[in-house]
Amino acid sequence: VMALCDLPAEFGIDNPAVTSAFPEDVVVRAREMRASMPSGTGAxxxxxxxxxxxxxxxxxxxxxxxxxxxxxxxxxxxxxxxxxxxxxxxxxxxxxxxxxxxxxxxxxxxxxxxxxxxxxxxxxxxxxxxxxxxxxxxxxxxxxxxxxxxxxxxxxxxxxxxxxxxxxxxxxxxxxxxxxxxxxxxxxxxxxxxxxxxxxxxxxxxxxxxxxxxxxxxxxxxxxxxxxxxxxxxxxxxxxxxxxxxxxxxxxxxxxxxxxxxxxxxxxxxxxxxxxxxKPPLPCGESYDTFMKEEGEIYESLKRRAKILVDGLNSIDGIECVQAEGAMYAFPRITNFPEKAIVEAKAEGQSPDTLYALSLLEETGICVVPASGFGQAPGRIGFRTTFLPPEDKVIKAVGEFKRHHELFCNKYS
Ligand SMILES: Cc1ncc(COP(=O)(O)O)c(C=O)c1O
Structure with missing residues (x-):
């Protein structure tokens, strides 16, 4: 629809060779939208x-x-x-x-x-x-x-x-x-x-x-x-x-x-x-089924990924995470953060969770945001991560979170 709104009419909406490449409801919608923008998309x-x-x-x-x-x-x-x-x-x-x-x-x-x-x-x-x-x-x-x-x-x-x-x-x-x-x-x-x-x-x-x-x-x-x-x-x-x-x-x-x-x-x-x-495609429209299928698959996959990530984080000794009911993120806390790591972070002028996030990045290539960037209760240490990557990557990341956490705790124990 956006493409048909943007293209000059003779190369788009008024050109049968072009419109025939689109589902009919897409063309109808683009026509409707263009009527609401008489001066085009550049005005x-x-x-x-x-x-x-x-x-x-x-x-x-x-x-x-x-x-x-x-x-x-x-x-x-x-x-x-x-x-x-x-x-x-x-x-x-x-x-x-x-x-x-x-x-x-x-x-x-x-x-x-x-x-x-x-x-x-x-x-x-x-x-x-x-x-x-x-x-x-x-x-x-x-x-x-x-x-x-x-x-x-x-x-x-x-x-x-x-x-x-x-x-x-x-x-x-x-x-x-x-x-x-x-x-x-x-x-x-x-x-x-x-x-x-x-x-x-x-x-x-x-x-x-x-x-x-x-x-x-x-x-x-x-x-x-x-x-x-x-x-x-x-x-x-x-x-x-x-x-x-x-x-x-x-x-x-x-x-x-x-x-x-x-x-x-x-x-x-x-x-x-x-x-x-x-105002997505209507049930009577040609593109409705494609739209619903695509949206449904993304929804189901996000739902699965949320669970894989949070359950995976909770399976790590020393990490606790509230179930992600919505949005796209998990916000776990670290409950066994080693005392020595806190001392080192302080000596380096960093928050403990920044030290942890940098260590995770260097060891695994996974980039998370230190929880202190979002604010948290005093004394809490954690990070924010997301379940947006594809499912296989989320599964892999869970293994890497675990491997890194053990390494980190051993290093500072
Ligand atoms: C809670 C929240 N509000 C607002 C925004 C900003 O969104 P937008 O891209 O619409 O500016 C974000 C983006 O991540 C967000 O998470």
Whole structure:
């Protein structure tokens, strides 16, 4: 579809030799999209994004949540990152402003908050409870922030989690939504992994659905983010995504529109990709079966890989890992980290998990991220890894994790 949107009509959509190479529903979709872009893919669009594509997103959200969504509240963005940056830009005005972020977190939050001169207030996810969020933890951190004279403006949550891989339960989500509503804190719901749920016991529930169905959340101000980078398409280079504003003051929404206008518009290929993500082939279309087969295979494989990786890590003496229910990552902790390695890391000015990650890289060629890069409870040592590589590589990696762990422990014992 993207190719047919891009090609000049006489070499593409109006050329039977070309269109005959595509399934009929692809050609129909490209025609529809081209009609929404009368100036082609090389022109600026509305700063919120092409209206018809925003309508596709609104339909997707309406279907997902069983509550009506409106194109006027949707902004197409260059990936979720651009949306998160825009909203933080709008929220932060001085160094007394603070944003609550989960620990561990995806580091875009700490980086942007730091760059915009605000303060980050970490709330710890509870590893022993499968990375759940405790109401008391949120309240304690908010009280601490207030004592420091800080003005907590927003709280970021990531569901399903990166780096932790948990899928938040309805109860968890209610706790967060009620907390934000009660304290007049804007909820930033990072839901880029909403399709990546592998456990039978849980399903993805959006923060917006909770906001609309939970007494006490009527006033919740919410911005949620989604992206073409994840799911089963993984089109991260297209830089597509959207944010949806819910219950945001119209004046604030206007200011966000101004911010979006200062960047003119998000990239058109990313906008096309986002529309394709939320409106995939229809059951009556020629490409439906191919699409479903491909998507199903990727989903089943990711599900298997998540289990292979986490079970494999848990089979190593001295490594513990919470099951990855969603997203694309495992976030194990090392429970028998040798004391001598801690001393050496300190002498070299490194965190212990950086020493471990570098040793793993040198010994096996496997690159993981030290857990300290995402934040973790004091004294915890671990790393983040992913189950994105092909299954045979994940199986091989598990063996290598084990071999390296034994070598590392022996070296420093
Ligand atoms: C939790 C989370 N949020 C946002 C992003 C950014 O995604 P995008 O490529 O859409 O900017 C990522 C990317 O890994 C992520 O893991």
């Amino acid at each position: 600026y669009t509305n700063s919120q994004g092409i209206l018809e594509f925003r309508q596709d997103i609104a339909d997707y959200i309406t279907d997902r949540d069983e509550h009506v969504a409106y194109p006027a509240n949707i902004f197409l963005t260059n990936g979720a990152s651009a949306g998160i940056e825009m909203v933080l830009n709008g929220l932060i005005s001085d160094d007394k402003d603070a944003i609550m972020i989960p620990i561990p977190q995806y580091p875009i939050y700490s980086a942007l908050i730091g760059r915009l001169g605000a303060r980050q207030i970490g709330y710890y996810l509870d590893e022993d409870l499968g990375w759940a969020v405790a109401k008391e933890e949120l309240q304690t951190r908010l009280d601490d922030a207030k004592k420091q004279g800080l003005n907590v403006k927003a709280l970021a949550m990531i569901n399903p989690g990166n780096p932790t891989g948990q899928v938040l339960s309805r109860d968890d989500l209610e706790v967060i939504c009620k907390f934000c509503a009660k304290n007049n804190i804007v909820l930033l719901a990072d839901e880029v992994y909403q399709r990546n749920v592998y456990t039978e016991e849980k399903t993805f529930t959006s923060a917006k659905k909770i906001a609309l169905e939970t007494p006490g959340c009527e006033c919740l101000q919410l911005v949620s983010f989604h992206s073409t980078s994840k799911g089963f398409i993984g089109e991260c280079g297209r830089r597509g995504g959207y944010m949806e504003l819910h219950h945001i003051d119209p004046y604030v929404q206007t200011q966000l529109y101004k911010l979006a206008s200062s960047g003119l518009c998000s990239g058109v290929p990313g906008q096309i990709m986002t529309s394709l993500m939320v």
